[in-house]
Amino acid sequence: MTDTNTYLIRGARVLGGEETDLLLRGGRIAEIGPGLDGGGAATVDARGAVALPGLVDLHTHLREPGREDAETVYSGTRAAAMGGFTAVHAMANTFPVADTAGVVEQVWRLGRDSGYCDVQPVGAVTHGLGGTTLAELGAMAESIAAVRVFSDDGHCVSDALLMRRALEYVKAFGGVVAQHAQEPRLTENAQMNEGVVSDRLGLAGWPAVAEEAIIARDCLLAEHVGSRLHICHVSTKGSVQIIREAKRRGCDVTAEVTPHHLVLTDDLAESYDPIFKVNPPLRTADDVEALRAGLADGTIDIVATDHAPHPIEAKETEWSNAAMGMTGLETALSVVQSAMVETGLLDWAQVAERMSAAPARIGRLSGHGRPLAVGEPANVVLFDPSVSREVDPAAMASKSANSPFRGRTLPGRVAATFLRGTPTVLDGKVQ
């Protein structure tokens, strides 16, 4: 008889170490060690695969409510599971905006009902992402969704006074403001990174300084009021330098980088194919190198996907009419393997820190980002780094196909994901 509540994982390399066995029982890690006897447990042959704690994404667009044509909580969490995630933070720019306790509770419940991964709603900082008045942050924090991350992502909280107030206010409940750093006047109608390529292509530029100026300002504000601050999708070399310097001074700032900004560059816009249109835009090879170095030395704390699904018609159009954003959940770990592990910049333990432990800490998420140790929640991803695959968006669990890695060969494959001991992915297939 097979015990469906118990799984014996054979021969996994925990954080890339020696092969060992893990026994998952009752939603927890019951035993770790070589040659375990699973009794009647279902056995998962994981020889060669790396075992990591379930990944945590601090920046996901699930699009529900409002844009269910692009993604739903159900499809998005299946995509998350396929990418090895056991928790995602759902961004607030839905329709209606997640700026009330009611909406964040709705998203939270949809996530719980899906069962593929935990959904932790992010609350909007301002009403309707309008940037003028604070949303009821306390009500969202006290709701059943227990919101701790607040962001107007997609829009910058550009008003310095409002940003100061938000940073101060969320201290009362251990919240953090995640800033989409984009000075709005410097980026009016901006289409791509401002530089040699944008000038040649005649596309309005999104200058690096528009990101860096806001990050510098917000680090100073956070220091002044003694708040913590999180910076979304850092994309430039200058931003890395500013954050490194702020941390050195003792500023309580954390930062994320997306997988796509770790490998893709602005020259891809030469095709005018908006599959490469994203905000912040793809930057230069120099920026990519600085972002990798920043992620390696801890200046950038985490990788976050900024998974941004869009329907086909939003991308099969002229560049300036196209939507900004890329899907990312199902390619994130492979991209990190390619950009960071195979280059020797990170080992798997450091990947676990940056894609599981640290994002869970920043999001104040209990039960995720825990070490793979006996007694801990059985949130586990088994990742086989030895295989490679050609990215086929049509075969993905996400409802949308706007992956910039379409047609590229990426290393690694998520073989299995366990959420509190229950497999959401087995044999590379969503359950």
Added chain:
Amino acid sequence: MRHLLSAGDLSRDEATLVLDTAKELAQVGDRSVKKLPTLRGRTVVNLFYEDSTRTRISFEAAAKRMSADVINFSAKGSSVSKGESLKDTALTLQAMGADGVVIRHSSSGAAKRLSTWVDGAVLNAGDGTHEHPTQALLDAFTMRERMGRVEGLRVAIVGDILHSRVARSNVLLLATLGAEVTLVAPPTLLPVSVRSWPCSVSYTLDEVLPKSDVVMMLRVQAERMKDAFFPTAREYTRRYGLDDDRFAKLHDDAIVMHPGPMIRGMEISAAVADSPRSTIVEQVANGVSVRMAVLYLLLGGSESAIGN
């Protein structure tokens, strides 16, 4: 070799072939019967998403002189105004059997996108702030007619370089043909990476004029003031307008060009625009010849001879 999307796609030999062909075809315009049978049975669609009477009728005249069937498709009052996407419009034209599509669009890269959706030749008649390759070809043709050559000519391009598809195409083509280009504009109207372009840059028109064989004035939209690119139209004219005093600084053989439509009194004075050394009207006539040449080379044979 199927489309003409960027002036940068043309090799020196290909660009020269266009100019030589245009020279031959120009003679058709002098005949009493201005018609060649070359493109009989071919269909050319003028797909214009922006108002541009000048460029549209130039392409229309060029195609008709070559006996092509011409369909004019303007965005206003069409399926486009009802929300049809560029791709769907492209597939419609494809289904109608368009051999060539001439596209004018406000979005940079629209011509290139279109070329991925249709089998016929795509001719970029101006895409956003990107390029306008036939304008650059007709400008080079005009220089060659007036000055006898393009190579070694000192060409000043003056005005709103940042937003100008004419400037981008001219810089690329003139570099290919061996001219020495100097861009003249206030720093706010130059791209940030302009120093990487194959040309020189100056902020001071008065210093450049005496050293120029060709002065090409670009239209400057007064509404740029609202975005603080320059303080007032008056101040722009003071520093960058080609007025009568500045015109006097040019050497005797120098010519003045303008792609039109021009704003008299803003970037160019009426006396300069109407002077014999102004080529503005010739540019219009040459535009038809150059567009005939491009249509002929892209659509005329079984294999097109230019473009990519």
